[in-house]
Amino acid sequence: MRRISKYTIIAALVLMTVVSLGGCGKRGKKVPDPKSPVVITLWHSYNAVVKMQFDKLVQEFNDTVGMNEGIIIDAKGYGSSDELEEVLYASANRVIGAEPLPDIFSSYPDSAYRLDKIAPLVSLEEYFTGEELGKYRPEFLEEGMWDHSGVHKMVPVAKSTELLFLNKTDWERFSADTGASMELLGTWEGLAKTAQMYYEWSGGQPFLGMNYYNDFAVITAAQLGENVLSGSGKPVYSKETAGRVWDAYYIPHIMGWYESRVYNQDGVKSGKMIAYIGSSAGAGFFPDEVIKDENKSYPVECLCLPYPVFQNGEKYMTQRGANMGVFASDEVRERAACEFLKWFTQPEQNIRFAVSTGYLPVEQEALSSVPELLRNVDDTGNAAAITSGINAYLEAGRQYAFYAKKAFDGSYELNKVFGESLEKKTAESLALMEKRILNGEKEDVVQKDLLEEDCFYRWYDSLIKEMAGMTDGEKN
Numbered sequence: 169m170r171r172i173s174k175y176t177i178i179a180a181l182v183l184m185t186v187v188s189l190g191g192c193g194k195r196g197k198k199v200p201d202p203k204s205p206v207v208i209t210l211w212h213s214y215n216a217v218v219k220m221q222f223d224k225l226v227q228e229f230n231d232t233v234g235m236n237e238g239i240i241i242d243a244k245g246y247g248s249s250d251e252l253e254e255v256l257y258a259s260a261n262r263v264i265g266a267e268p269l270p271d272i273f274s275s276y277p278d279s280a281y282r283l284d285k286i287a288p289l290v291s292l293e294e295y296f297t298g299e300e301l302g303k304y305r306p307e308f309l310e311e312g313m314w315d316h317s318g319v320h321k322m323v324p325v326a327k328s329t330e331l332l333f334l335n336k337t338d339w340e341r342f343s344a345d346t347g348a349s350m351e352l353l354g355t356w357e358g359l360a361k362t363a364q365m366y367y368e369w370s371g372g373q374p375f376l377g378m379n380y381y382n383d384f385a386v387i388t389a390a391q392l393g394e395n396v397l398s399g400s401g402k403p404v405y406s407k408e409t410a411g412r413v414w415d416a417y418y419i420p421h422i423m424g425w426y427e428s429r430v431y432n433q434d435g436v437k438s439g440k441m442i443a444y445i446g447s448s449a450g451a452g453f454f455p456d457e458v459i460k461d462e463n464k465s466y467p468v469e470c471l472c473l474p475y476p477v478f479q480n481g482e483k484y485m486t487q488r489g490a491n492m493g494v495f496a497s498d499e500v501r502e503r504a505a506c507e508f509l510k511w512f513t514q515p516e517q518n519i520r521f522a523v524s525t526g527y528l529p530v531e532q533e534a535l536s537s538v539p540e541l542l543r544n545v546d547d548t549g550n551a552a553a554i555t556s557g558i559n560a561y562l563e564a565g566r567q568y569a570f571y572a573k574k575a576f577d578g579s580y581e582l583n584k585v586f587g588e589s590l591e592k593k594t595a596e597s598l599a600l601m602e603k604r605i606l607n608g609e610k611e612d613v614v615q616k617d618l619l620e621e622d623c624f625y626r627w628y629d630s631l632i633k634e635m636a637g638m639t640d641g642e643k644n
Contacts, residue, residue, distance in 0.1 A: 199237075204238065206238060207240045208239060210273070210508075211270040221520075225517055229241055249274075249490060257282070269287055273495070275493060280491070289321045290496050291319045292506070303531045305530060308491075308530050326518070327530055331447075331560050337458075356476045356478050357416070357479050360420045374426055378446075386583070392409045418594050422594070433450075437455035452553060473560060513529075518534055586631070586635060597615075601614050
């Protein structure tokens with residue numbers, strides 16, 4: 169029998185030790201060297217107050233943990249997520265003149281999925297233990313899982329949702345005169361009914377606007393039991409579901425009950441409307457007074473309510489806020505990037521960043537620390553509105569599920585078509601109405617044909633054909 173030397177045994181033990189030390193992934197234990205720090209580049213799209221808070225925390229990391237471990241984070245901000253997306257895509261495709269890819273980047277899942285196909289992302293399981301990943305709220309992590317693989321490619325860093333913001337001061341006056349109940353504001357059907365009442369009571373003023381169309385189409389379909397962007401085959405969007413969504417969005421806009429712009433806070437500030445649906449991260453921008461004109465203004469109170477749900481529908485709410493991913497490079501750089509993301513998402517740091525900017529932290533422990541969250545509300549902006557937003561967010565989070573979109577081949581393009589279709593149709597119809605009014609057409613015929621069923625059918629059939637063509641193309 170072959171004799172095994174003691175040196176062979178020692179070597180085997182060393183190998184076993186190395187493997188066990190790398191227990192959170194397949195890699196070894198190469199780490200940054202404090203004597204020769206590694207510079208980790210990070211690209212994000214934070215701006216204004218959010219960027220200031222982020223930069224402060226990056227500097228804090230560099231001065232403490234980073235200094236001790238040999239990691240320096242070099243963060244660069246872009247003006248918007250669209251701009252960052254373009255720059256990342258150019259870098260990934262090595263377009264002439266494009267900068268080298270960063271180590272860490274912020275992105276939405278569909279965009280990150282596209283990038284992963286060109287420039288692979290690190291699987292978090294290589295550097296995060298199961299216990300570390302288990303600290304995050306599951307729906308937040310789910311956004312970064314591709315193709316039902318069970319592998320996580322993105323870290324959630326700060327989340328927001330969409331809420332219904334209400335000028336409570338003027339609502340109480342309207343409610344007292346009309347008997348409108350706040351319970352109506354919990355459903356899309358009740359919201360439209362309330363808006364019609366307000367339109368008639370106010371002499372033709374819109375009740376509500378939507379700051380961003382965002383994921384409205386996907387969320388409302390999910391509320392009605394249809395997961396359009398599941399990636400499991402051809403998208404299913406029934407005529408019945410589309411009809412209810414049409415009634416919840418298109419009809420109120422055409423009737424003048426809703427009027428959506430980019431910043432509907434301005435409509436509340438001028439007294440033109442008293443409610444809007446917007447990001448919880450923008451709570452600090454809710455006006456603290458209504459200014460009718462140079463001589464008339466008065467203070468108003470903000471009340472935040474959960475995102476509306478269809479009657480008898482599933483309680484789904486949006487989850488907003490870009491996640492962060494790490495591009496594959498070498499073990500030292502990847503480990504350093506993940507160490508920063510772990511530090512940044514720990515409750516102590518994450519609460520300070522998230523709440524001061526109107527977002528919420530991502531770990532379960534931090535989300536349950538309500539008093540700690542409220543203590544960190546920044547005094548800048550409308551602190552009362554931010555507090556109301558946090559309370560509404562947390563309350564909704566106990567009753568609702570955060571909807572997590574799936575990223576799959578073609579999901580970026582499909583989501584863009586599906587998500588924007590009804591918004592574009594509404595904008596086209598409103599533009600046509602305005603043109604007719606300018607041409608002097610009678611008021612009772614300006615919108616008549618736009619409210620007929622044929623208008624809905626033409627839009628619906630066109631959307632279904634476009635989506636079918638996209639998915640057929642993917643298989644060919």
